[in-house]
Amino acid sequence: MDVRLIRPTDLTNYLTILERTSEQDRYHRFHHVVDAFDPAALRRFVEDRPDMLGVIAFENGEPLGAAHAALIDERCAELAIVVSKDARRRGVGRALALALVAELEARGYSRFVAHALRDNVGFTHLARSMGLHIEKADGADATWVHETATVAALR
Ligand SMILES: CC(C)(COP(=O)(O)OP(=O)(O)OC[C@H]1O[C@@H](n2cnc3c(N)ncnc32)[C@H](O)[C@@H]1OP(=O)(O)O)[C@@H](O)C(=O)NCCC(=O)NCCS
Incomplete structure (x- = not known):
């Protein structure tokens, strides 16, 4: 498996990934319903941006x-x-999360958060396996957190 930084030419690849998910998966990922794959709307996830990696x-x-x-x-x-x-x-999710955290660490980031529904079984397992913990639970939502040292220790 190869994991690398996403780039603008990955628009079709990103669309392919999303097409192979359920409506519920996409709700888990985006926190709103995504039932149409509008390339213009998805372009922000592959372009070079100062606010996203x-x-x-x-x-x-x-x-x-x-x-x-x-x-x-x-x-x-x-x-x-x-x-x-x-x-x-x-192990794809774990490889992606570790690669992303490594990129972020190299850029000086040390605190990582993720928002997920508490009934999201897949993410709960992935998050726990990486040493994240729930910092805040609010109804159906959970805010997961970890600091750099926790993930570094797992490598
Ligand atoms: C959450 C998600 C990214 C996990 O991806 P994945 O590639 O299946 O995760 P991995 O294979 O790396 O699994 C990591 C760990 O979680 C466990 N796990 C993953 N999904 C699981 C499930 N449904 N039930 C039980 N365990 C699960 C794996 O066994 C593994 O445990 P280990 O480290 O002890 O071996 C995937 O289910 C997904 O895309 N879900 C829809 C979108 C979403 O929910 N995103 C999260 C919110 S942003």
């Missing part, structure tokens, strides 16, 4: 998943991730 995973040229960080301030980034349905439970 993304990574994408491939195997034999097939795009498997992508993870993004919204850059909140000079220290804190909010992570979000999606893996194609047919590529799950084989």
Whole structure:
């Protein structure tokens, strides 16, 4: 599996990943309903932006998943991730999250947060396996957090 920074030419790859997800998966990822794949709206997830960093995973040229960080301030980034349905439970999500955190650490980020529904079983397992913990629970929503040292210790 190869994981690298996402770039503008990955628009079709990102679309392919999203097409291989359910409506619920996309709700988990974007926190709102995404039922149409408008390339213009999705372009922001592949272009070079000062407020976002993304990574994408491939195997034999097939795009498997992508993870993004919204850059909140000079220290804190909010992570979000999606893996194609047919590529799950084989470490793609974890590889993406670790690669993204490594990129962020290299840029000086040390606090990572993620928002997820508390009934999101896949993300709960991924987050726990990476040493994240729930900092705040509010009804159906959870805010997961970790600091750099926790992930560094797992490598
Ligand atoms: C959450 C998601 C990214 C996980 O991706 P993945 O590639 O399946 O995750 P991994 O294979 O790296 O799994 C990481 C760990 O979680 C476990 N895990 C993942 N999904 C699981 C599930 N549904 N049930 C139980 N365990 C699960 C894996 O076994 C693994 O555990 P380990 O480290 O002890 O071996 C994927 O399910 C997804 O895209 N969901 C829809 C979008 C979403 O919910 N995004 C999160 C909010 S931003």
